[in-house]
Amino acid sequence: MTKSIIIGAGLGGLSCAVLLAAHGHDVSVYEKNSTAGGKLRSYKLGTHTFDFGPNTITMPWVFNHVLELAGLTPSDYFQFKRLSKHTRHHFSNGSLLDSEDSVEESAQAISRFAGQKDAEQFKKYMQRTAALYHTASSTFFPRTFRSPADYLSPGLFRALLKVKPLQTMHHFHAAAFDDPRLQQLFDRYATYIGSSPYQAPATFSLISYLEWADGVYYTTGGNTAIASGLEKAAKDLGVRFYKNTEVTEIIVEQQRAAGIRTNDGITAADHIVLNGDLLTQFPSLVDESLRPRFTNRKAERTEASISAFVIMAGLDTRLPLLKHHQVFFSSDYKKEFHELFTLNRYAGEPTIYISNSSYTDPSVSPEGDNLFILVNAPSLPGGELTISEQAAYRDTIYDLLEEKGLFIRPHLVHEKIVTPADMADEYYAFRGSIYGAASNKRRDAFLRAYNEPADISNLSFTGGSTHPGGGSPMVVLSGRETARTILKKDGILLDYS
Numbered sequence: 001m002t003k004s005i006i007i008g009a010g011l012g013g014l015s016c017a018v019l020l021a022a023h024g025h026d027v028s029v030y031e032k033n034s035t036a037g038g039k040l041r042s043y044k045l046g047t048h049t050f051d052f053g054p055n056t057i058t059m060p061w062v063f064n065h066v067l068e069l070a071g072l073t074p075s076d077y078f079q080f081k082r083l084s085k086h087t088r089h090h091f092s093n094g095s096l097l098d099s100e101d102s103v104e105e106s107a108q109a110i111s112r113f114a115g116q117k118d119a120e121q122f123k124k125y126m127q128r129t130a131a132l133y134h135t136a137s138s139t140f141f142p143r144t145f146r147s148p149a150d151y152l153s154p155g156l157f158r159a160l161l162k163v164k165p166l167q168t169m170h171h172f173h174a175a176a177f178d179d180p181r182l183q184q185l186f187d188r189y190a191t192y193i194g195s196s197p198y199q200a201p202a203t204f205s206l207i208s209y210l211e212w213a214d215g216v217y218y219t220t221g222g223n224t225a226i227a228s229g230l231e232k233a234a235k236d237l238g239v240r241f242y243k244n245t246e247v248t249e250i251i252v253e254q255q256r257a258a259g260i261r262t263n264d265g266i267t268a269a270d271h272i273v274l275n276g277d278l279l280t281q282f283p284s285l286v287d288e289s290l291r292p293r294f295t296n297r298k299a300e301r302t303e304a305s306i307s308a309f310v311i312m313a314g315l316d317t318r319l320p321l322l323k324h325h326q327v328f329f330s331s332d333y334k335k336e337f338h339e340l341f342t343l344n345r346y347a348g349e350p351t352i353y354i355s356n357s358s359y360t361d362p363s364v365s366p367e368g369d370n371l372f373i374l375v376n377a378p379s380l381p382g383g384e385l386t387i388s389e390q391a392a393y394r395d396t397i398y399d400l401l402e403e404k405g406l407f408i409r410p411h412l413v414h415e416k417i418v419t420p421a422d423m424a425d426e427y428y429a430f431r432g433s434i435y436g437a438a439s440n441k442r443r444d445a446f447l448r449a450y451n452e453p454a455d456i457s458n459l460s461f462t463g464g465s466t467h468p469g470g471g472s473p474m475v476v477l478s479g480r481e482t483a484r485t486i487l488k489k490d491g492i493l494l495d496y497s
């Protein structure tokens, strides 16, 4: 029986573990933290429960597919509910736009909001982003990448040219919409890949299609049910979990990964999958002399994606202004991204996202709202804040929200702040970033870290810092594709189109 070890119980590692175990591998998962799920984890403050990390869930079929491929019934492990009117957008001039439940209804709302011309433009934009999405999902997502040659296969190269790699997202949106508020709304999706709309390729506008056409979902009981469901599925298939156990070295013998070292000693394996952040963990777990084609300098020179400043606020009431998801946009988006990416500092007037899952599911926070408040933050260095600076920035956020009519402080009963430095400590995230490398440069967007190293065999990489990128469905695709590549070597074909 092939013995596989997975380092890290993030969503990518869990998905890979499920599929390897379902197809005959003896799998052990080592996780330095006490819980599985990585950046998707639960916080409990009094009776208020919060999902940290993924609050906006798209592409639920990706999670279900992993369990189906493992021969399990997905609804035994998690259930998704499509949200109606999933997000309310508040603009700096006080206007509001809700996402509606279909492209046609959203077009009608846009017509009332910005006029008929932009409504027609929106429908065309949805067709164009649908084409981007379908091209990417049939070419980039269902595969792993090992070397630059993989990108140059004729089919993929043709597909690459179709997905607007040379235009920035902002340029694409400025051409699509007359109303600057709509440009700002759709530009925001660049932050879902940790990047700036003024630099990231227009390809990533496909995220707009996912949210506005396919919808945004909530997992019954809280999105952390995705992590606990995958963990349960893995255990049902015989996977062993070693939590609170940090891997300190990947043992390499004759250019082959042969085992891992933890405080408990060395454990041998036939195959090792690294789900911990590739940009921090490959350099720290494998001596540089053993990976000449992935030098420390290469990792250090990588531009980190955006990070986040998060406040989890438990309230003693339900604020009538709030829906499940809302965004309060800043008055100057260009300035905000200039501050974050060029000046590498916190934005003076940030755009503020709030998830209030108790709007949909009061059981997760029975005594009042559970606000997950997120603003974009610079990665490290630049993103570190002293305790008093954290308090001051939190007050800036609360002050901005009060200007928009949302009074949090009088109702606050619990509060926890998470900064980029916390994410670097807790998840070993590269410079405390959310997604590893930024996709600001075309090279970084399309040539993300490969799923296998060039210098060492029997070692694979999966998760947000590798292909196809960050975000909960993408890392699950990464776990699925990594497992498929490993199983193929055993002659087991996971066949799907």
Ligand SMILES: Cc1cc2nc3c(=O)[nH]c(=O)nc-3n(C[C@H](O)[C@H](O)[C@H](O)COP(=O)(O)OP(=O)(O)OC[C@H]3O[C@@H](n4cnc5c(N)ncnc54)[C@H](O)[C@@H]3O)c2cc1C
Binding pocket: 007, 008, 009, 010, 011, 012, 013, 030, 031, 032, 033, 037, 038, 039, 040, 052, 053, 054, 055, 056, 057, 058, 245, 246, 247, 248, 275, 276, 277, 281, 308, 310, 374, 423, 426, 427, 428, 434, 435, 462, 463, 464, 465, 469, 470, 471, 472, 473, 475
């Ligand atoms: C604030 C925030 C908001 C987000 N919002 C969304 C959202 O709305 N929607 C969405 O889809 N996505 C969102 N994401 C992104 C999403 O959470 C990530 O892309 C995804 O969860 C990353 O999964 P992963 O497989 O890369 O593993 P990670 O979550 O990075 O987990 C890796 C695990 O490996 C462990 N590890 C690392 N090194 C070692 C070692 N040496 N030994 C043992 N264990 C180790 C870590 O402790 C960690 O548990 C958000 C993320 C954050 C932080």
